[in-house]
Amino acid sequence: MKRGLFVIVVLFLLLAGCAAKDEQTSGAMEEMTESHGHGDVKITKHFDESLTMLTDKNLFSLEMVIPAKQLSMGVNTVEIIVHHASGGDVPQAELTVTPWMPSMGHGVMQKPVVTERGGGLYSVDNVVLSMTGHWQLQVKVAKDDKEDTAVFNFPEVKAMGHEHAMMHAPPPKDLDYATMKMTANNAYNVMYKSIGGQIRINRIHSWELTINDAAGQPVNDAMVTVVGDMPEHGHGLPTQPEITKVGAGGLYRVDGMKFTMPGWWVVTVSIMVDGVHDSVSFNLNIL
Amino acid sequence: MLNFLMRASGAAAATVLLFILFSIVWPGPALSMDQHTWSEQEKAVLRSLSIEALGSLPVDPSNRYSDNPQAAAFGKKLFFEDHFSGNMKVSCATCHRVDYSFTDNLPLSHGMDTTPRRSMPLIGVAYNSWFFWDGRSDSLWSQALGPIENKLEHGISRTMSAYIISKYYRKDYEELFGPLPDFMEENFPQNARPALDDPDALKAWVLMTPEQREVVNRIYVNMGKSIAAFVRTILPQPSAFDRYVEQIHAGETIPSRMVLTNEEVAGLRLFIGKAKCTNCHNGPLFTNSDFHNIGLPQKENVAPDKGRAAAITQVLSNEFNCLGQYSDAHPNDCPELRFIDTSNKKYAGAFKTPTLRNVAERPPYMHAGQFATLREVLEFYRSQAQNPELSHGNLTDKELDQLEAFLHALSSPIASFQAEVQ
Ligand SMILES: [Cu+2]
Numbered sequence: 001m002k003r004g005l006f007v008i009v010v011l012f013l014l015l016a017g018c019a020a021k022d023e024q025t026s027g028a029m030e031e032m033t034e035s036h037g038h039g040d041v042k043i044t045k046h047f048d049e050s051l052t053m054l055t056d057k058n059l060f061s062l063e064m065v066i067p068a069k070q071l072s073m074g075v076n077t078v079e080i081i082v083h084h085a086s087g088g089d090v091p092q093a094e095l096t097v098t099p100w101m102p103s104m105g106h107g108v109m110q111k112p113v114v115t116e117r118g119g120g121l122y123s124v125d126n127v128v129l130s131m132t133g134h135w136q137l138q139v140k141v142a143k144d145d146k147e148d149t150a151v152f153n154f155p156e157v158k159a160m161g162h163e164h165a166m167m168h169a170p171p172p173k174d175l176d177y178a179t180m181k182m183t184a185n186n187a188y189n190v191m192y193k194s195i196g197g198q199i200r201i202n203r204i205h206s207w208e209l210t211i212n213d214a215a216g217q218p219v220n221d222a223m224v225t226v227v228g229d230m231p232e233h234g235h236g237l238p239t240q241p242e243i244t245k246v247g248a249g250g251l252y253r254v255d256g257m258k259f260t261m262p263g264w265w266v267v268t269v270s271i272m273v274d275g276v277h278d279s280v281s282f283n284l285n286i287l
Numbered sequence: 288m289l290n291f292l293m294r295a296s297g298a299a300a301a302t303v304l305l306f307i308l309f310s311i312v313w314p315g316p317a318l319s320m321d322q323h324t325w326s327e328q329e330k331a332v333l334r335s336l337s338i339e340a341l342g343s344l345p346v347d348p349s350n351r352y353s354d355n356p357q358a359a360a361f362g363k364k365l366f367f368e369d370h371f372s373g374n375m376k377v378s379c380a381t382c383h384r385v386d387y388s389f390t391d392n393l394p395l396s397h398g399m400d401t402t403p404r405r406s407m408p409l410i411g412v413a414y415n416s417w418f419f420w421d422g423r424s425d426s427l428w429s430q431a432l433g434p435i436e437n438k439l440e441h442g443i444s445r446t447m448s449a450y451i452i453s454k455y456y457r458k459d460y461e462e463l464f465g466p467l468p469d470f471m472e473e474n475f476p477q478n479a480r481p482a483l484d485d486p487d488a489l490k491a492w493v494l495m496t497p498e499q500r501e502v503v504n505r506i507y508v509n510m511g512k513s514i515a516a517f518v519r520t521i522l523p524q525p526s527a528f529d530r531y532v533e534q535i536h537a538g539e540t541i542p543s544r545m546v547l548t549n550e551e552v553a554g555l556r557l558f559i560g561k562a563k564c565t566n567c568h569n570g571p572l573f574t575n576s577d578f579h580n581i582g583l584p585q586k587e588n589v590a591p592d593k594g595r596a597a598a599i600t601q602v603l604s605n606e607f608n609c610l611g612q613y614s615d616a617h618p619n620d621c622p623e624l625r626f627i628d629t630s631n632k633k634y635a636g637a638f639k640t641p642t643l644r645n646v647a648e649r650p651p652y653m654h655a656g657q658f659a660t661l662r663e664v665l666e667f668y669r670s671q672a673q674n675p676e677l678s679h680g681n682l683t684d685k686e687l688d689q690l691e692a693f694l695h696a697l698s699s700p701i702a703s704f705q706a707e708v709q
Binding site for chain 1 (some may be wrong): 328331332335415416565566567569570575576577578593599600603604605606608610611612617623625626627628629630631632646675676678
């Protein structure tokens with residue numbers, strides 16, 4: 001009994017790896033700085049849809065940009081903008097991001113990969129959350145001789161999943177297979193293209209979306225989601241696709257598209273710009 | 288005379304016209320004269336199922352040794368090595384028999400003890416995205432590391448594997464991967480691994496230094512990558528079905544020359560048509576490598592097998608996955624893991640669609656050997672007609688015969704890597 005407990009504690013320490021160490025050191029430093037007074041501290045925010053946080057010692061303010069402000073079970077990408085607490089972006093900092101599950105006392109084996117994009121922007125790939133529940137992202141920033149930490153909380157990380165209506169009936173005879181369509185309320189014109197030519201069953205592949213507004217002007221800054229459905233069977237795609245803004249020409253890249261059943265599929269593209277939402281559904285016949 | 292001729296040809300034309308009309312309205316029975324006639328769309332489906340569509344082996348970016356013949360030769364030796372087991376009697380080949388389409392003939396496999404699932408055929412396995420019935424591995428090399436440390440299968444540890452390699456395979460290993468340290472009890476415990484099911488081994492593992500653990504993990508991973516390089520080479524060869532597709536595309540129609548019997552062809556027509564088997568058993572290996580709950584009977588007196596739903600966390604947290612430090616891939620080369628569908632509700636009780644190549648040669652069937660014969664499998668599918676993914680009207684007894692006949696036409700000899708021993 002006692003030994004079992006020892007083993008479990010040890011295992012968690014092992015999985016915790018450096019994360020446990022980080023916690024100790026940052027705690028110690030916090031005490032040290034507490035006696036120093038606070039200067040002008042403010043949170044800088046570039047995006048409406050972002051999470052912000054001051055680091056523990058008020059050295060930096062961090063802005064985290066993720067779709068819908070939520071992380072989900074699986075592999076996530078987040079963007080972090082590092083600002084000085086006194087304002088101004090922080091380039092060339094060293095960022096360490098550690099996913100942590102406080103209730104279980106463990107992290108994950110995969111290390112997030114941080115890439116500096118310039119202007120204080122860092123993208124963090126490979127943020128693996130292996131289960132649902134309460135997760136934290138511990139972000140450590142080191143710049144010159146300064147180091148500080150902040151912890152972002154995600155109390156309810158969920159598994160991905162959408163409701164899929166089941167029609168259990170063959171597709172209507174006159175299905176429209178157009179690859180360019182207006183959205184339901186005519187706000188946008190959307191075109192999709194499978195990169196690499198004809199869609200092949202069972203192959204993970206990417207799409208390119210082109211979104212223009214009703215006047216034909218490219219829409220470059222939309223929140224876009226893509227959901228696939230097989231109405232006859234009541235299920236969706238076997239993947240969670242990810243959408244990236246190209247930032248010009250109304251272009252968006254959709255990675256992780258996959259169809260594993262032949263037949264009638266419906267792919268719905270939802271678009272949100274400045275609070276205006278509209279969507280369009282494309283029919284596909286996968287061979 | 289002229290008049291007569293004209294009338295005759297008029298009658299002939301009318302007959303032809305009538306025939307054409309008739310054949311448009313009435314599709315004809317499955318076993319009509321032109322049962323070797325397929326529509327363009329059907330021909331495309333046949334081609335997509337044929338071995339011709341298989342293409343070259345997919346690259347495994349997570350394993351830089353995957354196409355290295357020397358690694359495959361080494362991996363082949365390891366595959367058949369009995370020393371890698373708690374009782375010196377179990378090798379990969381115990382449950383993946385060369386003479387049995389690389390699986391075994393048991394409802395539940397037996398290594399050191401009985402496993403909760405049936406073994407799987409390894410034919411063309413490298414074309415899959417996920418491995419095991421529940422897909423809890425995302426590469427063949429990380430898959431190979433599972434059974435070694437599984438108490439019911441090989442039942443040894445990664446440190447013991449390193450000992451065995453250093454004792455029996457030092458030369459093979461060092462030629463590929465560089466120098467091996469000496470394994471002696473003073474430097475390395477014999478039985479150490481990070482798992483909760485063996486507290487002593489776990490304790491021993493934890494007490495090793497991080498550097499020692501790294502050394503052992505490297506050797507273990509290299510071993511997995513070598514085994515994977517061999518397992519990749521296990522491939523189907525053309526079956527009667529594939530030769531038939533070739534005939535159809537060459538325009539052959541003379542019934543006496545066709546490779547498949549009428550009954551087999553009727554089964555093929557059902558397979559891609561009314562019976563909807565290609566919803567899941569599609570592509571040249573007759574699998575979409577995806578997970579489905581097809582409503583199999585649950586075993587009594589055991590907790591239900593959650594299948595894929597339980598495996599999602601496992602594959603995400605596996606230290607040997609494509610995104611981990613032992614993978615040779617760039618994170619962008621791990622699309623399956625990056626875009627993994629984590630909706631565990633959808634995958635409750637779901638298992639990977641198995642290949643149907645050589646299916647007739649290797650009973651029993653399903654993830655826990657639920658059925659002893661193909662007939663039982665087909666009877667089961669018939670009983671599931673209300674499942675929208677399986678719906679197929681009602682299959683008659685005769686149609687089950689035809690489907691069964693067709694499944695027999697998917698058998699072929701198996702190719703695999705021949706180590707060149709000098
Ligand atoms: Cu479906």
